Amino acid sequence: MRLQAAAVKLGYGDRTIVDGLDLGIEAGTVTTIIGPNGCGKSTLLRALGRLLKPQGGEVLLDGKRIDRIPTREVAKVLGVLPQAPTAPEGLTVADLVARGRHPHQTWYRQWSTDDESAVAEALTMTGLADLAERPLDELSGGQRQRAWISMALAQGTDLLLLDEPTTFLDLAHQVEVLELVRRLHHASGRTIVMVLHDLNLAARYADRLVAMRGGRVIAAGEPHEVLTEELLREVFELDAKVIPDPVAGTPLVVPIGTHRQSS
Amino acid sequence: MTSIPLRLGGLSWRIRPRGVVVTTAGLALLALLMALSMRMGDIELTVAQVLAATFDPADPAHFVIMELRLPRALTGALVGAALALSGAIIQSIARNPLASPEILGVTNGASVLVVAGVVASGSAYGGTSGLLTSLGVPALALLGGLIGAVIVYGLAWRRGLDGYRLVLVGIGVAAVFTNVKFWLLTVGDVNDTGRAMVWISGSLHGRGWEHVQPVAVALAVLVPLALTGTRSLNALRFGDDTVTALGLRMNRARAAMILAAVLLAAVATASAGPIAFVALAAPQIALRLTRSAQPPLLSSAAVGAVLITAADLLARTLFAPVELPVGVVTAVLGAPYLIHLIWRARK
Numbered sequence: 001m002r003l004q005a006a007a008v009k010l011g012y013g014d015r016t017i018v019d020g021l022d023l024g025i026e027a028g029t030v031t032t033i034i035g036p037n038g039c040g041k042s043t044l045l046r047a048l049g050r051l052l053k054p055q056g057g058e059v060l061l062d063g064k065r066i067d068r069i070p071t072r073e074v075a076k077v078l079g080v081l082p083q084a085p086t087a088p089e090g091l092t093v094a095d096l097v098a099r100g101r102h103p104h105q106t107w108y109r110q111w112s113t114d115d116e117s118a119v120a121e122a123l124t125m126t127g128l129a130d131l132a133e134r135p136l137d138e139l140s141g142g143q144r145q146r147a148w149i150s151m152a153l154a155q156g157t158d159l160l161l162l163d164e165p166t167t168f169l170d171l172a173h174q175v176e177v178l179e180l181v182r183r184l185h186h187a188s189g190r191t192i193v194m195v196l197h198d199l200n201l202a203a204r205y206a207d208r209l210v211a212m213r214g215g216r217v218i219a220a221g222e223p224h225e226v227l228t229e230e231l232l233r234e235v236f237e238l239d240a241k242v243i244p245d246p247v248a249g250t251p252l253v254v255p256i257g258t259h260r261q262s263s
Numbered sequence: 264m265t266s267i268p269l270r271l272g273g274l275s276w277r278i279r280p281r282g283v284v285v286t287t288a289g290l291a292l293l294a295l296l297m298a299l300s301m302r303m304g305d306i307e308l309t310v311a312q313v314l315a316a317t318f319d320p321a322d323p324a325h326f327v328i329m330e331l332r333l334p335r336a337l338t339g340a341l342v343g344a345a346l347a348l349s350g351a352i353i354q355s356i357a358r359n360p361l362a363s364p365e366i367l368g369v370t371n372g373a374s375v376l377v378v379a380g381v382v383a384s385g386s387a388y389g390g391t392s393g394l395l396t397s398l399g400v401p402a403l404a405l406l407g408g409l410i411g412a413v414i415v416y417g418l419a420w421r422r423g424l425d426g427y428r429l430v431l432v433g434i435g436v437a438a439v440f441t442n443v444k445f446w447l448l449t450v451g452d453v454n455d456t457g458r459a460m461v462w463i464s465g466s467l468h469g470r471g472w473e474h475v476q477p478v479a480v481a482l483a484v485l486v487p488l489a490l491t492g493t494r495s496l497n498a499l500r501f502g503d504d505t506v507t508a509l510g511l512r513m514n515r516a517r518a519a520m521i522l523a524a525v526l527l528a529a530v531a532t533a534s535a536g537p538i539a540f541v542a543l544a545a546p547q548i549a550l551r552l553t554r555s556a557q558p559p560l561l562s563s564a565a566v567g568a569v570l571i572t573a574a575d576l577l578a579r580t581l582f583a584p585v586e587l588p589v590g591v592v593t594a595v596l597g598a599p600y601l602i603h604l605i606w607r608a609r610k
Contacts, residue, residue, distance in 0.1 A: 075510025082504035103510035
């Protein structure tokens with residue numbers, strides 16, 4: 001188990017969001033956490049990435065308590081892309097991606113050949129090499145998100161946590177970002193955990209789905225095991241049909257609701 | 264090409280040519296202004312006379328150069344560098360171009376304590392040559408600056424430090440300190456408050472070697488520390504989650520850099536009083552000259568030193584023999600610049 005939450009209790013101040021949750025992330029898998037708004041999926045991801053300290057229980061990275069490992073050492077194996085990250089004004093793509101090398105640098109080793117090649121590789125993998133000198137604010141939403149992923153890649157970790165990497169993106173850019181995630185997984189066997197809203201894309205791009213509601217894990221497993229009509233009712237209070245995706249064969253959620261023909 | 268790698272064995276840095284050019288040009292301009300400061304004043308000297316007087320203790324102008332003009336100019340340059348460095352650090356941490364040591368309570372805390380000390384001691388203050396002036400005022404300023412910073416920091420801390428909250432709390436505390444200061448000025452004896460007023464507008468008048476030393480020592484210790492913290496500063500400009508994800512102990516890194524900024528500003532204020540706008544403007548000028556994403560530390564320090572040296576030269580010579588406090592000159596020049604910054608930020 002690469003990353004594990006054991007009986008974690010999570011919350012902000014007096015408000016508890018997750019209480020006594022267990023979850024294990026296997027090495028070399030793409031896991032996607034789904035669930036309705038406020039179910040605690042981002043909170044869980046933040047705890048897995050040691051951005052939020054559990055009020056109880058523990059998070060284990062390679063079997064060791066993550067809060068007992070120096071945060072810099074954690075940053076060498078675990079990359080986190082927070083939800084809607086913000087960058088200083090006027091920063092270029094190359095500067096942003098270079099910042100990902102932070103955990104590998106010291107004041108006397110600030111730009112080694114390793115740093116330079118890791119940044120170049122990260123830019124190439126995300127298709128941003130030509131945009132390297134452009135300020136971040138001039139990029140499109142999809143390009144900007146790729147730049148942030150590129151920064152996490154430059155960090156050189158084989159474990160990546162992505163919190164809603166497709167928010168605010170149109171469908172084409174969502175697919176573009178998830179294709180990149182999939183490529184990263186195929187190319188180097190990275191372990192990836194992400195939070196996604198779109199169930200169909202989650203089913204398409206994940207090896208494993210984790211469905212949460214009210215701070216608890218309701219179901220976890222392969223997409224076709226998790227995304228069932230019963231589960232959608234239980235977790236999302238949604239009446240829907242689940243049919244095979246005509247392209248990939250993964251489950252495709254079709255909400256019932258009302259529609260033009262019947263109204 | 265915005266940067267070139269510099270590598271020596273296992274050591275490596277990124278050098279930004281623009282930063283090197285701006286810092287070098289700043290130091291050259293500083294040397295020129297310092298030379299002018301040696302020449303100009305009540306007694307005009309030629310370069311040859313300045314050089315002769317510097318190295319010959321028997322020269323009648325030796326005292327003017329070595330005891331009056333040189334320590335004054337050095338104090339100004341060092342104070343300018345310290346204030347600018349402090350401002351550059353605070354602007355990076357607060358992620359706000361309008362932040363300055365005033366926000367941290369340093370300058371206002373220092374002012375309150377100095378005014379209180381001068382007003383309370385009254386005749387015991389002992390005129391301009393008294394012990395209290397040479398030792399008491401800087402000590403009070405240093406203490407007041409540190410107390411001010413502790414108050415602001417303590418009020419802004421909520422299980423962590425947020426740049427935005429720090430700025431808001433800082434503005435609130437500054438308003439309280441300013442009013443306490445004005446109250447003290449109102450109740451004090453008119454002669455005492457007159458002396459206090461010169462100090463709180465920021466003056467380099469009568470600064471000797473005893474004022475040069477503390478700032479020189481502070482800079483010698485804090486500049487290398489601040490430079491090793493440059494990487495943390497760069498990272499601290501991102502959102503809190505990104506900072507933690509990059510493996511930085513955020514609150515510790517932030518506290519260390521704020522402590523450095525507070526000490527720089529407090530020592531500078533203790534030496535020359537609260538000189539306005541330099542800490543605010545110098546980092547922003549350096550930022551634009553170097554075209555970097557965050558205020559560059561060394562270039563900011565160079566710009567700060569140039570600003571105060573130039574302002575003091577104006578303060579001494581513009582209405583000679585009447586001398587203006589250097590803080591008045593920087594305020595007159597700085598206020599339009601502040602308005603310009605706010606106007607740009609609104610766009």
